[in-house]
Amino acid sequence: MKGRNMTRWRDPAKDPRQEPKSNLITAEGADRLRGILDHLSRVKRPALSAKVGEAAALGDRSENADYTYNKKELNRVIGRIRYLTKRLDELQVVDRLPEDTDRVFFGAFVTLEDEDGEEMSLRIVGHDETDTAKRWISVDAPLAKALLGKGLDDEVTVAAPGGETTYIITDIAYRAPRR
Template sequence: MRKGFTRRPKVEEPAANHDKNYITPGGIERLKEERHFLLTKDRPAVVEVVAWAAGNGDRSENADYQYSKRRLRQIDGRVRFLTKRIEAAEVVDPEARRTGQRATRAFFGATVRYANAAGAERVVSIVGTDEVDLDRNHISWASPLGRALMRAAENDEVSLRAPGGTETLTVLEVRYERISVEQFHVPSGAEVSTKGLDR
């Protein structure tokens, strides 16, 4: 193989700590609720459909069987993913008492009000990667904006490096308060009904 096609690891970049899954108390509860639903409701219902469809003869042309087996693999993959995220979770409570710089600077769990160069203000809460919700202004601590705001205090200017260029932001306020994470909702059509399968 020619040398131009080999890839060297980038030694100068520090290894990101992706082993830890920083998350708020509401975020970890949502992951646990989803896993519980998949294990106790969704998966058993799909297993029942697989068993019913398997009894209908030739599996290679049985659409119910093929679809249900695929759905079962998706559920199992999601359960494995959720289990790893829960096991790696490091819960950080934004309402926990903080002292010194931890009380005045932006860290995980902070709610930050900032202004851009044009004076437009925005308020964001820094949360875990599993809790990102742009409708609620919840941004990941690992996102470009989250990284730019980290360790910033009131009146600090920070540089946001984004694909569109670099922007200067002024931090107006850093506070720590409860961050309301949307609860897990059962997706419509997720629970497979097995009624009427004995056609």
Template sequence: MSRWRPPSPRSSPHITAEGHARLKAEFEQLWRVRRPEVVRALAAAAAEGDRSENAEYQYRKRELREIDARLKYLTARLQDVTIVEIRPRDDSRVYFGAWVEVADPDDRRHRYRIVGADEADARAGLISVDSPVARALLGRAAGDVVRVLLPAGPTELEIVGVSYEPPAA
């Protein structure tokens, strides 16, 4: 049996303005702060002599490769994304960037924001537009019930509210 897997589908190129700013800030921090620190530490480790048995040198080389890989990804992704700042005409329906409050069958409330794949953070309630929950919610309005296939099994969610303004803290 082969280990080959088909490539995963490309994620949506959409991103919120806040998500774009976070990606740019991460790029700047890696490029201007973190990478120069690692390069200095790598040079100091290389100056210590035999590199083949120098754990610090090996560690810093690996760290630099990881930073460079992330910078390469961020460079490509920042050129590829489309910032979505326009509110939809019908703001009673769920579209990209919407804050959606849903109730599960046990009447527990959950609040999600539909965002780009690069800014998804389940703990913060930010779900990717490519996720099954977001795909089920898109285009729906308050009062609609959607059926979603989750890892735990199928469930129904009722849309309680839709907003394009961040919730009050």
């Protein structure tokens, strides 16, 4: 039986989407999530509620595209508010530097050199603040897990889609958290 709500069955024990995510976040990331939550709660939701009310006042809702669209958007925003509220309660904000700043820990800016001599810089952050454009990777990512606890000039081997890749840590830096 096929339908639009049918999905492929996955074994929960082997599904990578079911792996628990860490609840760590940087102070900047927590501030950003709080800002998004505040904007959705104070600006977006009231505006959409007003639009839904105006569209509902026009009469027949079954053929009212404006009502249907804005109602769906309002429900999406309410779901996002609910998710962010719950997620912010679960998160543990890391607002201090590690005692040993010569090793890679959460929040570190790390520069790696691969076997071909090409450098790559990245930052290890929480799941909620990953950003591929900035090269901020989740602390749960395989590369981040391999880097944690390593020091300068240590070699790290990571399984990649094209095979195993070896990196050498060439720089470790931290940014002092905002208070």
